[in-house]
Structures are given as C-alpha cells and as structure tokens.
Amino acid sequence: MKLCFAVKMTKTGWVLHSHMERCFCFRRHCGYESAAYAAETLPQLLADHITQNIDKQDIPTIMTEVIESFDISLLDRFTCLFDKDEDFSDEKWRKDAEYFIFRDHMGLRGDPRFLAARSAVCGTTAVIGFITKDRKHVWIASLGDSDAVLARSEDEACTRTMLSARHDPKNEEEKKRLASEHPNEETAIWGNTLLGAIRVTRALGDYQLKAPTNMAARGLQWVYPPLVGYQEVEAWAAKGHVSPPYMSRTPEIRHADILEDDLLIFATDGLRDALPLELQADDWDIILGLLHGSADPRLGHQCVSSSNVADGLVQNVQFGSDEEKMKEVINGPAYRDDISVVVVKFVGSNKPMHRHCCRTDIIASTRDNTILQPDERSLTLLMSTLLSVEFFSALRW
16 A cells, blocks of 8 residues: 655645555645644544455445544544543633643643644544545545535536535535534524634534533633634633534545546635636536636636646636736735645556646646745745555555
8 A cells, every 4th residue: 555645734645555546635724733634644544444344345434433533533632631531611721820731731832742732723624535446436525615526528528426515604404404403503603604713514623613612712722823712712602602513523425436537626625716706606617617628708718738637727727828817816915725636537447547636825836837835934834745655564455
C-alpha cells in the first residue's frame, strides 16, 4: 500500500491498496490542525479497519464507524490533559486566573499538548472515496460542503451524479435533521449559519459546537484562537441551545457504479464559489462544460487548455483566456477562498488511472502552472510535502 498526501490548508491525497484505491480531501476552517491531523491519521485508520473487515462487504458501515470514532478521539486529545472527571462548571474555571491554569495543562503555542488540543477546536470538512480494485464501484463519505461528482459522457452529452451532500444550513434535509434533534430551538439555524457561527452542519472537530456548554465556553475557548468566545457560547445557552452536539460527526455515504472513461472530481467549495454569484445555481453544469473545453457564454471568457486538467479547470472557472480577469483575480481582495481540485479518469483496471490535482492557497494558478504563493507566514503552514509509505507486508492477507 502506498500512502500519498499533500500537507496544505486543504489536504488531498491518493492511496493505492491491494483491494481498493482511495482518495480524500480535507478542507479546514478556524485553523489547520484538524485537517492536518485528519490527513495524517484518518486514511490509515480507514485502511486498517477495511483490511480487518473486508469479508463483511459493508463499506458504508465501516466508513461511518471509523470516521465517527476518529472525531470522538479529537476531543479525547483535549480532555486527556485534565483530570478524568474534570468539571468545567466549577467556579475555578470562571476566575481571572483560569488562563494560567490552562497554560499549566496545555502549554503555549508549539507545545505538543496545545497542538493536540487544537485539533478539537479547529474543524475540517471531508470527502473520502473508496474505489474497488476492479474500478467498478466507488463509495464516497462526505461531511461539510465540498463536492464529489462522477461525470460520464454518453452520446456526446455529459451526465453527472453528485456523490456528496452539501451539509449546510441551506440544505432542507439538514434543517429537518436539526429540528428533529433539537426541538423547540428555532434559532439553531439563523442567517444561513449554524448558531450564527459557521456555514456547515457536519464536520470533524469544531467541538465548541459539540461539547457540553461549560466545556465549550470555559475550556475549549482557551485553545486559542477558538471558533467563538465564551460570550457567544453563553449567549447560545441563554437562548435555550443547551443540547449539543449541534455540529454532526456522521458522514453521508453514497455509492456509484463506474464505467471506463468516467471522471471523478473532488472539489472544495471554493471552486463553485469562484463562479459569478448569478451563475452558481448552475454551478456543476457550467464546471463540467469547462472540464470538457466548453465555456458557458455567460462567463464572458473562453477556455484555455492545460496538461494538468485540474489546474486548467481552476483557471477556466475564474478567468480562462481573459487577461483582464486574470489581473483582477491577482490584484483582488487580500482574502480569497482557497480551491482544491482532484480529477480522476478511469481508464480500465489494468492501466494506471489519470489523476490530476490542483491546490491554490489564496488565488488560482497562473497559466504557466506556477502557483502564486501566499505570504511567508502562511507559506510556512502550507508547505507542500509529499509522503510515500509502503505497507504491503502489513496489509497483505
């Protein structure tokens, strides 16, 4: 087994396995630690459990159980720093000296204890795919708002199957789920956000939206910077929001059959959000057109070609052949959502699959395929690293 992943704000990777192939994408928020830890740990956990339970042929159950257990372990990395039955409602945690008490338990930035605790406070969306060795089936587990799409060309037409769900407050099914889990809490979703704090409803980490109120308000807030301050958590409680978890750790699993020449695309929300607002209702119709070299006239620019299909897709969504648009992107706002794309073409079980990746941390790649780098501080965090580890002997059965 070969494990490869890139260490960035968005983590993407590909794993070759004697029974299946697997790709994944983690999109962080409120810090990078959860996404980094998930990329380093979760793929191997999934591989181990599928190896041990392969005869059960129940991939969805295995994926769900492993992902949920992994998420629970993130909070354990925080609580293990304190007494087993620590009571965060105790008055001692409300005194001015509480910061210094926490510092004694967790250390400061750079301390391994602090970094471990950060993986509970930070959050990451996830899209994880398992592909059988014969390349006839794929299962996708998703949490959050990144996309997984299977595209197929038939009779000169392109059809698509969405293999991920968008777990956000706009999703009617998510609204129903939250209403069922938290009856009489009408403001659990307001302003298209979860508790006014974040625009996704399922993710790994984000324990201020999962842990008991006192722990979220008086414990996790010191793992700086938190998603929200203690005032916000206490304001939730004042409104009756005292039945966590509100953020779900349960992935949604979807399956599809694969045919030769199908395309599997993983993309963070930054790709579709890069489209003009008035076109986002047709996002994947437009994106798949661009993937096949056809630009929607409403975009106002033509496609450019690239040997890296994912890189070309990111460029064509934003500016294509339009030099002025490219300058606007480059000279635009200081903050721009990062975009990560993985495009896989299935070419038969006995041939290597064509895999293209593009990751942009602030703005898109320029057309000479060089990535415009973020500032030096961000670059330290986003240094691209490729790891390759052999597990053949350990995983052979």
